[in-house]
Structures are given as C-alpha cells and as structure tokens.
Amino acid sequence: MHQPLLDDAKEDTDNAEYAGFKEDAADMKNVQLKDQCRQCGNKLCSISTLRKKLPCIKWIPKYGLRELQCDAIAGFTVGLTVIPQGLAYSKLAGLPPQYGLYSAFMGSFIYCFLGTSKDITLGPTAIMSLMTATFATSPIPQDPTYAIILSLVCGVVQLVMGTLNLGILVNFISYPVINAFTSAAAVTISFGQVKNILGLKNIPREFGPMVYETFAHIGETRIWDTIMGLCSLVILFLLKKLRTIDWKDEPGAEIKLSQKIARKVLWLIGTGANAVIVIAAAGIVAVLHSQNITGHLSLTGHLKEGLPPFKVPSFSVTNGTETYTAGDIFSGIGMGFFIVPVLGLVETIAIGKAFARRNNYVIDASQELIAIGAANIIGSFVSSYPVTGSFSRTAVNAQSGVRTPANGIFTGAIILLALAVLTPLFYYIPNAALGAVIISAVVQMVDFAIVKSLWKTNKMDLVPHLFTFVTSLAIGIEYGILIGIGVSLLILLYPVARPPLKTLVRPGILLVQPHQGMLFPAAEYISESIVHKATKGGRPRSVVLDFQHIVKIDYSAVQSLKQLFAEMKRKGQCVVLVHVQPQVMFDLHQAEIPFLIIRSTVDEACEDILAQADGHEMILPQDISDEEHPALA
Incomplete structure (x- = not known):
C-alpha cells in the first residue's frame, strides 16, 4: 500500500x-x-616559448668572430647567386626584372631572426615565380599589384598556420607527389625558357600550347639570341663543375698557399657561375652597343633605379579607363591563396629537412611557417611577390661553410647595394643569358630515377607520382599537385575504408577478425560484409566478432553494430564480441546496444552459441554484474 x-x-x-x-x-x-x-598562459609567457618563437636567441650569445667570417663569405656568395636569378625569375613571374630583387632581400633579413635552419635562404624561386604568373597576373601589363597582394595574403595564411602548429600538414603530402610536382614544374619552366634562348615572342605560358607554339614559330628564331643562350648554357655547365673538383691530394701532403688561393678562386668562380655569365653577357652587349651594333639581342631593358618604397600594399589598380578593386583582385587570384602558401611550406620544409639531416640538426616545421609568413607579409610592403626557400642557393650557402642564419644579413645587404648602384647596368643583360640561368638552375630538379626506385620498392607509390606528373603537364601544375595529393590520400585511406577481414567458418559459426580498425569509413562495409558472409549459402550462422585489433570506435561504428546485431537477431542468430579492449568495452556499454554479448575468448563465445543452439538460454551482459567486467566497473 x-x-x-x-x-x-x-x-x-x-x-x-x-x-x-x-x-x-x-x-x-x-x-x-x-x-x-x-x-x-604560463607556457605562452615562458622563456622556452620565447626561445622557440625567436630562434636567434639560441645562437646570438654564442656568436663569435669565426661565425662572422663564415657567414659573411656565405652571405656574399649567395648574394652573387641571387642577383642574376632574381632578375631571371621576375621575368618568369611576368613582372619587371627589378621585382626579383625586391623579393630577394627582405626574406633574408626576416629569416635571420625567425628561421630554424642555418642553411636555408629565402627569396624568389622558380616554382613560386611560376605560381605567381599562374595566379597573380594583373590585367594591366607589367603591373605587380596582384603579385604583391598574393604575397601579403600568402604570408598571413602561413603565419596563422604556423601559430596553430599546422606544420604537420606537410606530412600528408607524400614524397612521390612532391617529387613529381617538382619534376613537372622543372620541365615546364625549362621549356618555357626555350623562347628566350631562341628569341621568340608571344609564346603562351600553358605547357601544351607553349610546346606547340614554340615549334610552330621555330622559323622565327633569332640567331644572335640562340648563340648567346647556347653558349651561356654550355659555359654555365662547365663553370659549375669547378666547385665540385676533387683534387685527390695525397694523405698528409702539404698544400702550398698559392694552391689554396687558386683552388678557392676556382671554387668561387664555379659558385658564382650565374653572376659570371650575366656579367660577361652584359659586357659583350655593352661592347656591341659601343660599336653601334644594336638590335641583334633581346635585352632586359631599363629598370627602375633605387630601392623600393616601404608602403602598405594597394588593394586596387587602375589603367586609366578601368579600375580593379580588392574584390576583383581576390577573385582573380582565387585558389592561389590556398595553393601558393602550401607549396611555399612544402618547398621550404623539403629543403630544410634535407640539409638538416646532412648537417645533423633539427628544424621546426611550424616555426618555419611563421618565418616564411612573416617574410611574405613584410616583403609585400617592399613590393615583393611570394618567396620561399631556394634549393640551389641553399646548396651554395651550405657549401660556403655557413654557420648561422645571420648570413642572410650579408645577402640582403649585397642585394640592396645592387639596387642602389647597379640597376643602370642591368639594361644590357640579354634575355637569352637569363633564360640559360633559369634552365641551369631548374634542370637539376628533374628526377626520373625515382620511377625505377618506386618500381622496386612499392609499385603503388607510382600511381600518385604518375598522376601528379602527367596532370601537372596536361592541365597545369597548380591542379596537378592537388590531384596528386588527392590520389595519394585515397590510396592511404582505402585500407581504412576497406580493411581486410580474416574469416574462419565453423559448424554454425562464422569467426571474423577485422585487421585495420572500425571507424566510420569502414563501419558500414564491415557490417554488410559480415551479414553477407554469415548468410551465404542460405543457412545463417551466428557470428563471433574478434575485436583484438580494434582500439577505438566512433558513433558510426556503434550504429553499424546496432544494425548488425538487430539484423542477425531477425535471422535467428546472434553476434558475440571477443577480445574487446577496455576502452572499447566502456564505449559499447555507454551506447546501450541491444543484444550486446561480450565474451573473453573465442572458445567461450563458441560454447555459448552452441549452447543456445541446443536450446539453452544465453546469458546476456545485463545479467552480469559490473564487478565481473572490470572495464565497466
């Protein structure tokens, strides 16, 4: 009552x-x-965080005269390399030559304080120049506004990614994809300079039309440009051999001072081969002009003298009759705001890791993002287009005996000096010589030997490699890299979505063991496969599902298990889970799945199923106390 x-x-x-x-x-x-x-808050305000975000704090207290000497030599050497490359790459980017130099000095200064690699040098590169031409070509000829805005936004994206520690994203781009993209970019860039070697005009940038139009206009070849270009290529090849000469001295043999000086001079000539060729070619043109022999060679032309003004980037541009606003600029660049920052990260990290392994130190991918982002943001205030790490100049830097990132100060100073004093002399530099410099720099990036290595080690890696290479040439490298990443991720995720199921059939029982886990991409597939195998032949079998390799489940997996248990119950059979990990058991208990049966071993599960088949009632989990299930207690 x-x-x-x-x-x-x-x-x-x-x-x-x-x-x-x-x-x-x-x-x-x-x-x-x-x-x-x-x-x-304590972590953000700690000394360790400050040392991590300002890596220069680590090496400045130890900086001495020996480091200063090595960094000065390396910085001056890289400066002599970047000046001709900057002039050449700016043309590749579709900009006046001086913008290559505008893009070369600020990154050197910024990276000195924020970078984690002693070897990397930031500045214009062939790939970034090609990307700038692809995404940031202004409707107004020779106008840099689009390229400068791309640099600014690219820097902001990279800075935010670095602040959020998203440098890990580079790990999701496989080496075959990076290699194929780099090779395709090198082929595109190299063939794009054939027009300068031959003196051809009005050749399109897209690879397919570029190849067709180059051969279609081969009859318009200018012989003076061709001679200058081919001679520059051959001499560049020979000069660069000077820096790799093996003198094969006898062990313990004494080397005279004159020999050391001669070898150092030869090494400097080989290292500064680009500068030697450009200066020599400009000298030849100047001599021809002094003899009133003009018009035979395509020249760089007049450059704007002096240093670039430090100013906020303009978000609009006008050609006198039509004005392009910020909306027009952003819509025109489009996907470039995503692709260019990621490619800048990939290029820098790939170079940084290679030289870090070689010289036994470690780089921080997220901090590298911060350094590149800051360089691009501040660089946009001095009319720079997007920059990243340069492989060829980083190699020169390392070979020059660099000790710390302070070499960037000397490199930037050389570039500023050239802008302030030498710009009138750049008028005489032939386009054919600059084209030879670009070809010589990027041709070494083409790596076809990897195809043989991939064939021997893992043939599946050839799929994203070939997809990336072919699509980069066929429809553009900006889409090729995205397609390659997509194909690579599909190959990576396929085993997760379609894990192999190990099955064994006993009288009236199907034993199933998933090998790759049971998360949402695979949950429905596993359940449907189990039902299909259990009902195959017209005689349903009960299922023992071995969770030995399942360490985590999600909501989709729980729902699939509910459907599996209900489906097998309708067919008069049951599903028993065995070898369930404690965390998974806890999640299953929390989900309150009907008809859930868990046993410790396969033999126990089989005995229960056979007992049920003989007419005995199976003990369900709710009949077992929490004390008998330690994971649930």
Missing part, C-alpha cells in the same frame, strides 16, 4: 543526489578549465 510512496521518495533522493553530482562535476570542469587556461 505504501510501496509507491517509498519508491517516489527514493526516486526524489536519487534525483537530488544526481543533481548534486552534476553540480560537483560542473565545478570540477570549471576548475580544470581554469587550470588549463593558467597553464596555457
């Missing part, structure tokens, strides 16, 4: 206890949140 009242009272007490428990849990969460915020 009084039992309902007692039950109501007990229920009220339970509700009060539960409400109190919720309040205590909420208070505990608030305390934990405050502790986490305090710890985060």
